Amino acid sequence: MTKKQLIAHFLRLNRTSYLLAIVFIFLVNWLQVEIPRYIQLAIDLIDDASTSGHEQLKTYVGIVVIMAVSMIIVRILSRIYALNPGRITEAALKNMLLKKLNRLPNSFHDKFASGKLISIVNNDLSGVRLLFGVGFLQFFNALLALSLTPLWMWRISPELTMYSVVPIAVAFVIFRIGFKRMKALHMEHMRRLQNLSAQLMSYLSGIDLIKSQQMSPWVKAEIETLNQQLLRCRMQITRIQVYFMPILDYANDLMKVLILGLGGYMLMQQQLTLGEITAFLTYSVLLAMPLMQLGRIATIYQRGMVGITSVQTILNADIPEQDVTPLPQLEVDSLKGQTFSVRNLSFSYPGEERLILDNISFDIPPGKKVGVLGSIGAGKTTLVNCLNHHLDVPASTVFLGDKDVTTIARSDLRRFVKTITQDPYLFSATVEENIRFGSRDADIASAQVDEVLELSQLAGDVSRFEEGDQTVVGEKGIMLSGGQKQRLSIARALLQPSDLIIMDNVLSAVDYETERKILEGLFSQLTTQSVLVVSHRVNALEYMDEIIVLHEGKVIAKGSHATLLKTCPYYYDTWQLQQNEAETEAC
Structure with missing residues (x-):
């Protein structure tokens, strides 16, 4: 949109107000130049001592007064219609x-x-x-x-x-x-x-x-x-x-x-x-x-x-072409309950030659719980941002069913994928309002809010608040602890059903045992939704159907917890190290 087009658009938007303003502005200026003319005529009659002259003088003065009052009213109207x-x-x-x-x-x-x-x-x-x-x-x-x-x-x-x-x-x-x-x-x-x-x-x-x-x-x-x-x-x-x-x-x-x-x-x-x-x-x-x-x-x-x-x-x-036109509702409905697939995904950030992800492939069928384990810098968050199309991924690498995600509008993809990050953003509003922000439906019942609070293991904490779920959490959730903020973000994501929930180190602010208990309770309720849990803690992934081990951008092993302990030295060493840390913390 050029400058001329932008200006023309808003001139058209306010054309009625502007037209009235021009009329009133013209009347104000016309009255302004007419009043001195009658003042001139009145002054020239001052020396006229005749009765008719005095009457004419009174007439001119009266006209000036009427015009002045009229000008005040018209000026107010001109400002209203010009400034609005x-x-x-x-x-x-x-x-x-x-x-x-x-x-x-x-x-x-x-x-x-x-x-x-x-x-x-x-x-x-x-x-x-x-x-x-x-x-x-x-x-x-x-x-x-x-x-x-x-x-x-x-x-x-x-x-x-x-x-x-x-x-x-x-x-x-x-x-x-x-x-x-x-x-x-x-x-x-x-x-x-x-x-x-x-x-x-x-x-x-x-x-x-x-x-x-x-x-x-x-x-x-x-x-x-x-x-x-x-x-x-x-x-x-x-x-x-x-x-x-x-x-x-x-x-x-x-x-x-x-x-x-x-x-x-x-x-x-x-x-x-x-x-x-x-x-x-x-x-x-x-x-x-x-x-x-x-x-x-x-x-x-x-x-x-x-x-x-x-x-x-x-x-x-420029908005990406696929984001300009959302999918028809019938096509959106057909994508529900489909498998998320990653095929030979390699990714590097613009201006960098080093591959952050190198030839990654795996599937997340409906209802499956998948974990991703990796140390800092392994590419876990980059993988998450490729799955939810936050990053511009190469074509034909990430699929929802048989649909390439690069051909799906991001607004449509958000219906199927919800991402919970380790640094949740909370608004300066109540606990309930922060949860409701995660839903497009304004008619969500309070019972549903209570349900997701239970699922996220936050209900007990909220019940101890003086005002319960009507407690204002402050700017960026300053009134809550790190773990409470992360669990509140989980509750927000659970309020509106989605096919895949991605949890990217969402419970990093709580200890090993608390994280495991929260995820265990959560998975017992989420039987139909797929979940991808990204963590550097082995304990958090013990109950996953499949665990993907990521190291320096490559998948070095896949399998269940028991299988990886036997077949993947990197996984076993990480588990052993974290077990020792947990025991040290307990002492």
């Missing part, structure tokens, strides 16, 4: 951005730090809001004022109007120089603000490490460097706003001097009346406001266009 589209556009764009970000693949998010995306949604969108709201209002105010006011001035004295325009024309030439420079500075300001936001997000994420390692002075220095760069850019913009943009104000003051000097001379020559001079000066005041607004309009325009450029970064990002 800015908020409507901002809300619509935020919804569009959130929807698009949710559909973009992991490769996009690897390129853009979360802080930059937050800066676009918060800071840059405010410029778009101003463009479609205040910018629209002030542009048409200035356009109509600069059209009608000079016309009414011309009616009084073409010669004086021409003299008045000269300083304005000179000022516009100087103004344009500053306007061009501001465009580049606003783009630079946007980039520096995004960089600062990205760095702050990064440092806040690692605040515990920064404190424990006494890295605060270094972090402060880094942030101060970015702050100073942003400040210098902001000061350059401010200098232009101070020295270049007010040039129109100075031109307006010079115009008033010309009007008073030349107008006074013409008054003495009886070429103009006192009422006409008064009206002409009033028009110059009316002309001052739009001239003053031109500087702000230029700033709003630049911010708005910079904001639109930022928004296009997200809106114009």
Whole structure:
């Protein structure tokens, strides 16, 4: 979507409001230029001592009062209909951005730090809001004022109007120089603000490490460097706003001097009346406001266009072809209960030659419990992210039934595969609400929530909370222990049925025995769902139907726990070592 298409879309979206706004803005400006005309007529009647003159004077004064009151009402309406589209556009764009970000693949998010995306949604969108709201209002105010006011001035004295325009024309030439420079500075300001936001997000994420390692002075220095760069850019913009943009104000003051000097001379020559001079000066005041607004309009325009450029970064990002069109419901239904298969999967990250996964093959039939054992760096998490298509896997390597997952929209695949990671994200909401976030169905009964709490072995902990499942867990679940957060994430994944549940070291925060008991109780209930448990603990995998041993990206053995103890030295050594560790912990 180009800039013109984006602007045209939101102009159409708010066309009714904009049309009414233009009508009311025109009426405001028409009343503004008509009121001085009746003031002129009233002043010229002051010397008329006749009864008819007095009556006419009262009529003109009454007309001025009525017009002034009418202008107040119409101005309020013009602001309502001109400013509302800015908020409507901002809300619509935020919804569009959130929807698009949710559909973009992991490769996009690897390129853009979360802080930059937050800066676009918060800071840059405010410029778009101003463009479609205040910018629209002030542009048409200035356009109509600069059209009608000079016309009414011309009616009084073409010669004086021409003299008045000269300083304005000179000022516009100087103004344009500053306007061009501001465009580049606003783009630079946007980039520096995004960089600062990205760095702050990064440092806040690692605040515990920064404190424990006494890295605060270094972090402060880094942030101060970015702050100073942003400040210098902001000061350059401010200098232009101070020295270049007010040039129109100075031109307006010079115009008033010309009007008073030349107008006074013409008054003495009886070429103009006192009422006409008064009206002409009033028009110059009316002309001052739009001239003053031109500087702000230029700033709003630049911010708005910079904001639109930022928004296009997200809106114009390519969604993978298979994610554009979801599968028909009949085809989705046909995939239920199918076997997940991995065939000769090899994977390396972009820019790296080393294979993280090397020729992996295995099946996960319906209802089967499969474990993956491997040390740190063996490729376990990469394998998980290939199965759920979080990573862009090669075609014809991962299948759901006979369907290649690279041809299935990720939104459709999420119906069949649920992934629970070792670092669960919890919202600052209640326990129940965090569980319900895992379901597309808003009508889930409380009994179902209680059931998944039991399955995840969290019901006992929740019952001891003062407010039970209505306890607020705090930001990122800060009120819960590491094990409680992981079990809550399991409960969330279990609420909505799926064909395959992947557990990637989900109970790493609990001890060996607790992990084994939780998984044993969980498997006794999940008889129809397939489960893939990834762990570096042998005890957690004892009850698996099949265990895949992963070492340096390769499958070195497959089989049950008993079989692998006899046939796989690596598996046996790992089990023996962990048994000794468990005994040491028990002592």
